[in-house]
Amino acid sequence: MDCGASRSLLKQSRLSSDQEALLAAHLASCAACADDEADAIGQLLRHAHLSAVHPSPTLTATIMARLPQVAPGVLYAREQQQERWRQLLSGLGLVLASVIVVLVSLWQGVTTRSSAAILAGWGGRTSAFAHFLLRLILVSKSVLQGSTPLVALLLMLVVLTGVVVQRLPRLWLPRAVVTTVLGLGLVVAVLARYPTSGSSSVLQGGRHSVQAPITVVTGAAGDVLSLFGDIRVQGYIQGDVATLGGKVILTPGSIVDGSVLSGAGSVQTTGAQIVGGVIDGLGPVPALAEVAPGSNNAAQGGLTRLGGMLGALVTLLLAGLWLMLQGERLCSASEQLQRAPLKVLGLGLAATLVLGTLCLAISTILAATLFGTVLIPLVLLVVHLPYIQGIAIVGQALGHRIAGSDEPVHGLWGIGMQAVVVISLAFVAPIASLVTFYLLGSLGLGAALFTSRHSQISF
Amino acid sequence: MEPHSEELGWIERSQQGDHAAFAQLVEAYQGPVYNLAYRMLHDAGEAEDATQEIFLRAYTKLVMYDRERKFITWLLSIASNYCIDQLRRRRANVVTLDDIAYAIPSTVAGPERRALDQEQRTAIQRAVNQLPDTYRLITVLRYYQDFSYEEIEAITGLSEATVKTRLFRARRMLQELLIKEGGVPWIVEPAVHS
Incomplete structure (x- = not known):
């Protein structure tokens, strides 16, 4: 007797003695059927099995009347061709949009500096949002100045090409070769655009350095920017002054046409005049004034911490909402997470790396123009959606561990546990809190990605 | 094959x-x-x-x-x-349970037995209808359409272990749902499979 016949007999309420003997013999040798036999609910389902339902007699005719006249092969080829065109057009559209953004960013009058100045004019002295945007703009400039549009465009192109390459079924070059060439091209392009470490260079009328101090004695006709170098300025600067990992010293009588930023150092502006805003690492202070360094740091630090905590709280609430609305879809990912936590964590961290790079590239392009700057918060929100889902998945897995079920309410307990950890850490170690949050989010994100890759049905 | x-x-x-x-x-x-x-x-x-x-x-x-x-x-x-x-x-x-419950024909003779089966079957069908989509699919394939684990694996693309896990969970959910419906003396505690 095979398993099918066994299952058929298991469904019947009465068996003849011969059938019983055959069934017993099969159950003794087949573990799967023996499990079924021992399974009360399964038995119940089988005994209550429903009579087969029948479609209407005209169903075949209806289907045949709707059948396309051409052969399946032709239909499939047409679909494939349409799909390729769709991908090509969407890829070209995105590349075209990137090129337009870059061209606009290079257009004189809509430069980063004017964006910053305009934003500062909007209410930069009081608006935390405007200060946040200013900070983002200046950080982006500091990192990628000189090659900002080019590097961002290259990053975008690499991502887009990668997507298109993955979609093309037949390519005369192996995908690995294409990806390697693109990656190497990107690295070479980036290295070629950056000045040599430890030296400074003149760029578009301004000054630029990596790991080297800059001293401007007679003013500059552009931005003065450094990575890990101090900046000392005297005279009239027709641009922004920004450094990450260094300090900025503006001598009395200096005038900065744009804004001033020190990413992790301090700003001395005594006697100087600044048209844009001043950001001294921990927080912005009013512009157009002689400012004592660090005067507002403590209050701003507290505000930043509070903002971070509120952000985490909102994210966790959204994760709870996600779980309540879509909990059933998260079951597979939750199972996967419990089954192979390290594997999904690795995948999640890799995804975070890609998302971070993409986010930086897009934000940099957007930060180049005033209009694009306004879109940055939207980009940041979109980038965080997978993490909200990730937190919900981790919550469900924790809930399952605690209560042994996938009920959404138990998943909420899991999200609550994460909330307690993240928010508690925010009081004592904000950075650790942030890292924990993204680790948890990446864990869930990895589980979601792993499940979607390994399941034919997108459960 | x-x-x-x-x-x-x-x-x-x-x-x-x-x-x-x-x-x-x-x-x-x-x-x-x-x-x-x-x-x-x-x-x-x-x-x-x-x-x-x-x-x-x-x-x-x-x-x-x-x-x-x-x-x-x-x-x-x-x-x-x-x-x-x-x-x-x-x-x-929004679909209510009453909307989705439907009459299930009985094939067993005898009016009393048929009435009892009808009640049981309706309760079971209601419970199955309340299962999450993917769990319901696997339950239907296994218990109503008699597919083996390997066949369900081929149909859904899930691994055999996942199919088994989901079936186990589906049965647990069904048990809870049927007990929640109340007055179902024919429910017995299922054996626990890992």
Whole structure:
């Protein structure tokens, strides 16, 4: 007797003695059927099995009347061709949009500096949002100045090409070769655009350095920017002054046409005049004034911490909402997470790396123009959606561990546990809190990605 | 597993655009497809529409059919995806349990026994209807359509371990749902499988 016949007999309420003997013999040798036999609910389902339902007699005719006249092969080829065109057009559209953004960013009058100045004019002295945007703009400039549009465009192109390459079924070059060439091209392009470490260079009328101090004695006709170098300025600067990992010293009588930023150092502006805003690492202070360094740091630090905590709280609430609305879809990912936590964590961290790079590239392009700057918060929100889902998945897995079920309410307990950890850490170690949050989010994100890759049905 | 020669002939001719051959495939397999759609969607009209769409999709994708697979599992994998999609689209609509419960014909003789079975079956069907879509699909495939774990694996693309885990969980959920319905003395504690 095979398993099918066994299952058929298991469904019947009465068996003849011969059938019983055959069934017993099969159950003794087949573990799967023996499990079924021992399974009360399964038995119940089988005994209550429903009579087969029948479609209407005209169903075949209806289907045949709707059948396309051409052969399946032709239909499939047409679909494939349409799909390729769709991908090509969407890829070209995105590349075209990137090129337009870059061209606009290079257009004189809509430069980063004017964006910053305009934003500062909007209410930069009081608006935390405007200060946040200013900070983002200046950080982006500091990192990628000189090659900002080019590097961002290259990053975008690499991502887009990668997507298109993955979609093309037949390519005369192996995908690995294409990806390697693109990656190497990107690295070479980036290295070629950056000045040599430890030296400074003149760029578009301004000054630029990596790991080297800059001293401007007679003013500059552009931005003065450094990575890990101090900046000392005297005279009239027709641009922004920004450094990450260094300090900025503006001598009395200096005038900065744009804004001033020190990413992790301090700003001395005594006697100087600044048209844009001043950001001294921990927080912005009013512009157009002689400012004592660090005067507002403590209050701003507290505000930043509070903002971070509120952000985490909102994210966790959204994760709870996600779980309540879509909990059933998260079951597979939750199972996967419990089954192979390290594997999904690795995948999640890799995804975070890609998302971070993409986010930086897009934000940099957007930060180049005033209009694009306004879109940055939207980009940041979109980038965080997978993490909200990730937190919900981790919550469900924790809930399952605690209560042994996938009920959404138990998943909420899991999200609550994460909330307690993240928010508690925010009081004592904000950075650790942030890292924990993204680790948890990446864990869930990895589980979601792993499940979607390994399941034919997108459960 | 190699499909038998007659079926293989229909498939090959259908791939060349022979409608008569495809009609043979529709005739042969409309029953399982319709039953799966009916158990998943709980509506005869919707199940019939779904069956049409599933066969149209199958026709379009026929060139991708792998002869190593059983045709029925390939076809039901299309059907499963379609039904899950439909349920997700439909989820926005509010449907009460009374709306989705339907009469289930009894095949057992005797009025008392039939009444009891009818009650049990309605309760069971209601409970099955409350299962999450993917759990319901696997329950239907296993207990109503009698597919083995390997066949369910081929249809859904899930691993055998996941299929087993989900079946186990589905049974646990069904047990809880049936007990919640109240007054079901025929429920017994299921054996626990890991």
